[in-house]
Amino acid sequence: MPIGTPDLSHCQPFSNETNCCIINSTNIVDFKLPDKPPETLRVRPAAHLVDKEYILKYANATKLMKSLPFNHPWNFIQQANVHCAYCDGIYNQSNFPNMTLEVHGSWLFFPWHRMYLHFHEKILGKLIGDENFTLPFWNWDSAEGMEIPSMYTDANSSLFDNTRWKNHKPPNILNYGFLDGRSNNNMTRQIEANLRVMYRIMVSGAKTTELFLGGPYRAGDDESSSAGSVEIEAHSYIHLWTGDDMSSFTTSARDAIFYAHHSNIDRMWELWKGLPGGKRSSYNDTDWLDSAFLFWDENLQLVRIRVRDVVDTKMLGYVYQEVPIQWLSTPP
Numbered sequence: 001m002p003i004g005t006p007d008l009s010h011c012q013p014f015s016n017e018t019n020c021c022i023i024n025s026t027n028i029v030d031f032k033l034p035d036k037p038p039e040t041l042r043v044r045p046a047a048h049l050v051d052k053e054y055i056l057k058y059a060n061a062t063k064l065m066k067s068l069p070f071n072h073p074w075n076f077i078q079q080a081n082v083h084c085a086y087c088d089g090i091y092n093q094s095n096f097p098n099m100t101l102e103v104h105g106s107w108l109f110f111p112w113h114r115m116y117l118h119f120h121e122k123i124l125g126k127l128i129g130d131e132n133f134t135l136p137f138w139n140w141d142s143a144e145g146m147e148i149p150s151m152y153t154d155a156n157s158s159l160f161d162n163t164r165w166k167n168h169k170p171p172n173i174l175n176y177g178f179l180d181g182r183s184n185n186n187m188t189r190q191i192e193a194n195l196r197v198m199y200r201i202m203v204s205g206a207k208t209t210e211l212f213l214g215g216p217y218r219a220g221d222d223e224s225s226s227a228g229s230v231e232i233e234a235h236s237y238i239h240l241w242t243g244d245d246m247s248s249f250t251t252s253a254r255d256a257i258f259y260a261h262h263s264n265i266d267r268m269w270e271l272w273k274g275l276p277g278g279k280r281s282s283y284n285d286t287d288w289l290d291s292a293f294l295f296w297d298e299n300l301q302l303v304r305i306r307v308r309d310v311v312d313t314k315m316l317g318y319v320y321q322e323v324p325i326q327w328l329s330t331p332p
């Protein structure tokens, strides 16, 4: 049986400080895809390659989101709370009151975060009257993208977060092995080490659907611990390396860089499907395809969306800017 939508009226925040229950509504509609992809697809750009105009636009949209009344579903903290709410055991699984609902650590990881970004992006576009707006992606899988993109480093910007590690500001570069305490005093070697991790989690260690997307998590299953290769490594390390807000499920989406980080994770799913060798297609198990979640959309409507609605980014109207893939030629 697929994971069903949570009952939003039964929310159990685990502490008073972290009450991240999703705003409820009795009116829920089903998400509808168009019959075919739109003629012009929106292109999500690499964060380190965008121009000033884009940065101003994105920062302005986020600022508007941050200035909405607190109990508005589009408010930035409410948006962040949705991420907190789908982990940390805030909701039980529908029909399984003893089982908590968790979107990390299983085959739900990629599709759930794709949904989450989709609605966040559409709401930002709505706030600035630009329905073609796209989120950027943090191109941390390329040498040029391995530091915090500059748009996130301006302390006066809505895209800044002052809880990040102070010593990980540019020109410091990402360390995919952050947890094991290695330091990156040799830039060239660190970049190569990162690219080798990418090769392993995308190519040599991700030859089956389960290795990459993560394993099954069905209604009635206990918290899943079958995360895919990208979720376990690059994903988690970059959360921790970025630091404080970004380092826990409860607060990570309070840092705007979360969305660029996950946009690149989402891009990895797209790239992986196109790689040669092995069995690299998404699941066709209906327990995966029919797993369903609730989100507030850009029309201020609570919608129910299923995994099958998000398997193709083109149907959602977007693709990713094409940039060189350096890790493809960096075997371990």
Ligand code: C2O
Pocket: 083, 104, 113, 235, 239, 252, 262
């Ligand atoms: Cu939902 Cu990057 O975690």
